[in-house]
Amino acid sequence: MKEEIGIGDALPGMLLVEDLRTSNGAALLPEGTELTEKYIELLKSKSITHIAVSSTHTESGKTRRQAESDRVITLFEPYTDMSAMVLLRDILLRDIGGVSENEHDEQSSTV
Amino acid sequence: MTSNPAQFNRAFVVNTIKDLPPFSSAINDVLTMLDENRADMSKVAEKLLVDPILAGRVLHMANSSFYGFSRQIGSVREACVILGNHTVKNLVYTLAVMGQFEEAKKHAENPNNKTTITDNNMQEPVSLTVDYNQVWRHSLMVGCLAMKLAESVKYDPVTAYTAGLFQELGMIILHYFFPDKFLECSVWAQKNNVCLIDAERKFFGIDHFQVSALGLDTWHFPNTIVDVLSQVSDLSNATTPIPYLLRVCDVMATGMGEISIDGLPLMAVDDKILENSHIDITVLEAQLTPGRKLFSDLSKQLIA
Numbered sequence: 005m006k007e008e009i010g011i012g013d014a015l016p017g018m019l020l021v022e023d024l025r026t027s028n029g030a031a032l033l034p035e036g037t038e039l040t041e042k043y044i045e046l047l048k049s050k051s052i053t054h055i056a057v058s059s060t061h062t063e064s065g066k067t068r069r070q071a072e073s074d075r076v077i078t079l080f081e082p083y084t085d086m087s088a089m090v091l092l093r094d095i096l097l098r099d100i101g102g103v104s105e106n107e108h109d110e111q112s113s114t115v
Numbered sequence: 116m117t118s119n120p121a122q123f124n125r126a127f128v129v130n131t132i133k134d135l136p137p138f139s140s141a142i143n144d145v146l147t148m149l150d151e152n153r154a155d156m157s158k159v160a161e162k163l164l165v166d167p168i169l170a171g172r173v174l175h176m177a178n179s180s181f182y183g184f185s186r187q188i189g190s191v192r193e194a195c196v197i198l199g200n201h202t203v204k205n206l207v208y209t210l211a212v213m214g215q216f217e218e219a220k221k222h223a224e225n226p227n228n229k230t231t232i233t234d235n236n237m238q239e240p241v242s243l244t245v246d247y248n249q250v251w252r253h254s255l256m257v258g259c260l261a262m263k264l265a266e267s268v269k270y271d272p273v274t275a276y277t278a279g280l281f282q283e284l285g286m287i288i289l290h291y292f293f294p295d296k297f298l299e300c301s302v303w304a305q306k307n308n309v310c311l312i313d314a315e316r317k318f319f320g321i322d323h324f325q326v327s328a329l330g331l332d333t334w335h336f337p338n339t340i341v342d343v344l345s346q347v348s349d350l351s352n353a354t355t356p357i358p359y360l361l362r363v364c365d366v367m368a369t370g371m372g373e374i375s376i377d378g379l380p381l382m383a384v385d386d387k388i389l390e391n392s393h394i395d396i397t398v399l400e401a402q403l404t405p406g407r408k409l410f411s412d413l414s415k416q417l418i419a
Contacts, residue, residue: 076370079381082308088389089381091396092363096370099403 007059011052014044018057026050060101072100131292132333135215141166142211146335149204159203160192172210172416173203180412181262181276205277208336212281213417215334243302245290245376251418253375254283256368259409261361263402268356268393271339275357278343281336282361283375285326286311289319301376310382312348324348350388359392363399371407 006021018039024032024047032050033043039057047055059068076096083089138146145162148154163170170191177194178187182202188194195203258279265275290297296318304314312322328344346358353359366384369375 072372075372079370082380083383086383086385088384088386089366091389092366092370092384095396095400095403096367098400099371 006056007062007064008054008056009062010054011044011047013062014039014047014055014057016040016044018062019060020055021058022056024052024055026052069100073097076100132288132330134292135288135330138211138214138334139166142169142207142214145169145207146204146211149200149207152200154200156195156200156203157192159200160190160195163191163195163207169207169210169214173206175416176206176210179416180409202273204337205273205340208334209277209280212284212331212334212336243298243305243376243378245286245294245298245301247287248418249373249377250283250286250375252414253368253373254280255414255417256371256373256406256410257282257361257364259413260364260367260402260406261357263406263409264360264364264394264399265357267395267398267402268360270355270357270360274337274339274343275360278340278347278357279361279364281327281331281340282324282344282347282365283327284330285323285328286375288326288330289315289323293319301379304380305378308380310380311376312382322348350391353391356391356393359388360394362388363392363394367399367403371403373410 016039020033020035020037020039023035024037026032032047032052037043076093080089080093083093137143141162144165145159148159148162160170163173174188174191174194176182177198178184182198184197188197198206258276261279262272262276265272286297300314300318301311303309303318304311307314312324315322324344324347328341328348331344332341343355343357343361346353346355347361350358350362362382363384366381369381
């Protein structure tokens with residue numbers, strides 16, 4: 005999923021989901037580039053203010069995925085004794101890119 | 116509004132559905148032409164153009180990712196010729212029922228027709244709303260997933276899609292004609308943690324899959340789709356993996372966030388249903404993203 009962030013929030017490891025160009029159209033970085041400290045400095049030096057990155061690595065993306073995972077776990081809660089439903093639930097959790105129920109429980113208990 | 120009869124039987128449902136606005140004469144003319152297997156698709160296109168809105172939507176759909184043509188289809192005539200009788204027929208039926216759905220939606224949005232119920236007798240009050248767009252979005256997601264998965268079980272994807280798309284139509288029909296009873300039934304299901312089709316059988320003597328099949332049969336929908344929907348209601352009569360597959364897609368669509376009615380328990384899938392759907396779990400997992408993309412494309416065109 006795409007998310008637009010300010011350059012100040014860019015972190016190494018984030019993936020660009022659109023080609024990045026300067027205001028006069030010159031190519032800077034192509035879609036799919038993984039940001040590094042060096043690239044982030046380059047973008048700042050070119051006065052790039054916003055970039056579109058995959059939400060996989062953003063904080064709001066993580067929060068959203070966690071909320072989605074929680075929703076799915078709650079939805080499937082009454083069916084944990086049905087192996088087919090557990091299988092479908094785990095497919096959905098992997099699709100969200102969230103955490104397995106065990107990991108979820110571990111995370112909840114550490115809060 | 117019709118009152119709830121003591122016996123909510125098939126004859127009553129069929130009779131009640133006749134109160135829905137009929138298809139326009141232009142649509143009926145097109146469908147009559149398409150009933151001939153060797154219909155001249157150029158003439159079908161001419162008939163379609165009598166209803167410019169329908170013709171425009173056919174052209175839009177022909178150019179959607181659903182059909183996956185690599186080049187732009189420029190005219191309704193070209194769309195009809197390229198898509199062929201079977202596909203155009205399914206498409207016209209889909210758009211025609213969507214038209215009925217829009218009428219039903221206007222009815223539900225009328226403030227005089229309550230769509231929310233609150234049960235204050237419970238320790239925690241239950242509030243439940245039937246939102247036709249939400250029901251429709253859920254159905255569309257079921258249809259999109261079914262289409263993507265049908266090929267892997269060697270079944271016609273367009274039929275799987277159309278059956279999925281209309282499997283919840285019965286909910287809308289039941290709510291349209293019996294809003295209070297349907298909401299009472301839904302709240303009861305929520306309160307007692309019973310899946311909706313079991314609650315409907317208790318309250319109406321019939322479930323919404325059967326009502327969907329009856330509704331589509333009344334509009335002379337192709338039998339292949341009507342039969343699939345009847346079989347979703349009674350899986351013991353299933354003659355293909357598709358009714359099982361639709362049950363799996365129903366759970367997955369809800370899990371993916373497209374919920375028909377908030378707060379209702381899932382219609383659980385057991386090992387037998389999953390096995391009889393013939394779905395390869397790896398394929399299921401791999402098709403969620405393509406299904407979601409198709410949904411995103413079609414929802415812009417089909418849902419207001």
